[in-house]
Amino acid sequence: MLKSPENRWRILAVTVPLIFFSALIRLDFTFGDGPELLTAAYNLCGPHPSGYPLFTLLGFIPSHLPWLTPFYNMAWTLSALPTALTAGLIFMIVRRFQVREPVALLGAWAWAFSHGVVYLATRIEVYALHCMLLAGALLAMIRFAQDKRFKDAWIAVLCVCLGLTNHLTSALMILPVILTLVLVDKKQILTVKAAGVFSGIAAACAAIYLYLPLQAMMNTGQCVSWNDPQTLERFIFHVTGQEYSIFRNTSKLASNLNKFALSIDRSFMPGMLLVAILGVWEMAMKSWKVLAGIALFMVLYLAYIGTYSINDISTYYTMAYVPIVVLATLGFEWFLTVRFLDTPKQQSLALVMIMVGFGWLVGLGYRAYPNTYREAIAQDMSTQVMNDIEGPALIFTSVDGHSFPMWYQAFVAQPNKGVIPVDAVMFGLKNKGWYREWFRRSFPQINWPPDDIALSGRWQKYLLDNNPDVNIYAMLNSPWRVPGYQAVSHGWHFKIEKGTSEKAQNNNAHIYSATGKNWGNTTYFLNSQLEYKVKDDRIACVAEWRQNQAMVGDWTFYGPNGKTVTFKPHPLPAKTDMSWEWLEIADQEPGEWRCEVKAEGQPTTETHFTLK
16 A cells, blocks of 8 residues: 555655644643543543533543653644644545646645644644545535545435534535535435435434433533533533633624634645635635535535634634635645646746745644643643642632632642642633532532522632531632632742731732743743753743732842842833743852742732752
């Protein structure tokens, strides 16, 4: 098989991106949905809507493999590998339209090395598997259009149905696939046999969703079973993502579509859409029936992302990148064929353009490389917090960046420590009664507040007043407002203790030490530790001030033998909620160090580290 030139090109399309992704995946988990999805797969629980049963079940085995780390193994298996395989599918798709191997490889790698794709290929997210199934459906549609084999029709349907068990936006492929199959050969498709085969495939895939109520029934507190989908009503609410309907906003259609267009320029290059338009013409000449299906999909998908204003909407873009890259590759091939193949001189120029294209890919990979530094301190943060906590304990978390890493620490990494993370946003919401009931059922040793107190906003004080033998901590994202109690900084988190203040206590969200990497105009912080080697790197003392852009901080490093390094007060850097100072290599001495940060209206906060 490897002796075939076609297969060698195809393998090259897959292996090079896979090697690149494998080098960028961190051993430590990142922020985002990854820690929650990893926790759900590791313990076979139910993640946030729409539940992602296929992804969760597929992640169980790699998350338990004995080598490297659970995060790396699952990210490689369900993100890096599917993304690389998608590149191979794109190569096969465009080859079906007689695109030459170097140009087809250029298109496949353009997909794989784009910024947004690399980001999702090196984290635990559902979108890589999502894109692979879309590309598989697209390839099967094209093969059916060209060869009229019924097997390709049911493969297309299978890819869409499996996609529905992974991410519900695969529903946007149903009508495009049906339209294409009917346009190509309605005599094969509109038959009792075809209806039976397609219905059987759909039923088999739908059965995967039975995992969600089953895991909810068997949940014993080893992790959250989101929305507790044991009843039909709660099951439908969960898998349809109804709680996210608040992010649907038709008035932002133009703005959101503009963001999508700009994302293509950032991920690939300016003019990518224009080249794709050339590809529309080329595909129309070769297979207008397939183009009709792709066009319908793009209209539906753009309408979806254009009216959806969730904060991580950019992660949805990669699915739409697949047909855009396919069309752009066809457009580039058409341009080379029409303009540069008449004479040997023009053919040489075409070869130069292809070589420049591969140089552009190197640039794409270079731009995407800093992805390895983004969110690098997620595991450092949660590990330090977990090691400081004395169980039995509750810790109030807020937003995904706190909650999901702490779920992993409490339910996977250190499940016997007796630490219970409580998401401070979810616990007080009216539609999260299932969440409060899960705590009461799973942790009866805690005196939990009744719903009327939980919904009144007094539940944190109730837990503090009624659980004197339980240590309580908080990872704050806003001022501490519980009367009679104060938040004492422990670096990344705060310990809640009895206090006299009856007023809201302003706090910076975090203070921590870390090393850093500068890439362009951005500083990435990583390796937040308690110990560093002398003169290995500059040590940053980082304070994150939430909801206070006018904050001015005063930094002081206190070292061994009375050594002090001070800095003039300075405001937050523009467009960020973080501020920092560096302990330069020349100032480093072995011993215990303390970084102290003072700011007007804030309690003095500090973090400690050791230089060896």
